[in-house]
Amino acid sequence: EAGVAQSPRYKIIEKRQSVAFWCNPISGHATLYWYQQILGQGPKLLIQFQNNGVVDDSQLPKDRFSAERLKGVDSTLKIQPAKLEDSAVYLCASSPQPPNEQFFGPGTRLTVL
Amino acid sequence: AQSVTQLDSHVSVSEGTPVLLRCNYSSSYSPSLFWYVQHPNKGLQLLLKYTSAATLVKGINGFEAEFKKSETSFHLTKPSAHMSDAAEYFCVVSDAYYKLSFGAGTTVTVRA
Numbered sequence: 376e377a378g379v380a381q382s383p384r385y386k387i388i389e390k391r392q393s394v395a396f397w398c399n400p401i402s403g404h405a406t407l408y409w410y411q412q413i414l415g416q417g418p419k420l421l422i423q424f425q426n427n428g429v430v431d432d433s434q435l436p437k438d439r440f441s442a443e444r445l446k447g448v449d450s451t452l453k454i455q456p457a458k459l460e461d462s463a464v465y466l467c468a469s470s471p472q473p474p475n476e477q478f479f480g481p482g483t484r485l486t487v488l
Numbered sequence: 489a490q491s492v493t494q495l496d497s498h499v500s501v502s503e504g505t506p507v508l509l510r511c512n513y514s515s516s517y518s519p520s521l522f523w524y525v526q527h528p529n530k531g532l533q534l535l536l537k538y539t540s541a542a543t544l545v546k547g548i549n550g551f552e553a554e555f556k557k558s559e560t561s562f563h564l565t566k567p568s569a570h571m572s573d574a575a576e577y578f579c580v581v582s583d584a585y586y587k588l589s590f591g592a593g594t595t596v597t598v599r600a
Contacts, residue, residue, distance in 0.1 A: 417593055418532070419590070420588065430585075466531070476534055479524075
């Protein structure tokens with residue numbers, strides 16, 4: 376069974392630039408999550424999708440972050456414009472329905488200069 | 489609200505000796521608890537999970553954890569450390585909607 380795929384694996388941008396991350400969950404998983412993991416901290420949930428609807432985006436900085444999950448499969452997380460404090464690893468995870476264990480992708484490491 | 493506190497930010501052990509990673513949790517109801525491991529530049533991997541069945545939970549790679557409600561603890565142990573156990577470990581609590589709250593992590597180093 377293929378795992379959660381994410382791309383790119385690494386991204387370096389200047390502050391105020393835009394960036395997008397892509398996630399392809401495990402086939403058949405209804406729930407998709409995006410997490411932000413700042414160096415030295417545990418992952419923090421940014422947004423949770425159930426199929427293509429948003430379940431929880433209370434921790435998403437909506438003035439600069441956006442996410443979508445078209446057709447209930449792939450998802451894209453965008454940051455526009457990026458700030459220095461956005462430097463982190465962005466993890467995508469998926470889980471089956473009903474949600475139980477979450478399966479994580481390898482993450483995208485973002486560096487904002 | 490729910491949260492976890494990992495009591496050690498860094499643990500260093502010699503190869504072949506026991507490993508103990510400590511975790512206390514706070515939850516307003518009977519929680520589900522997990523331990524995840526993260527190797528450098530790799531995704532998070534589930535080691536084990538507690539979901540109100542047996543209080544002693546066995547996981548992969550020889551790890552186990554014991555749920556102690558009276559102490560609100562979920563400590564992770566392994567009898568004999570291996571070099572490949574060097575990684576970051578996260579204790580995680582889940583609410584009724586499977587929203588995960590992560591601890592700050594414990595970095596494990598293994599000395600030869």
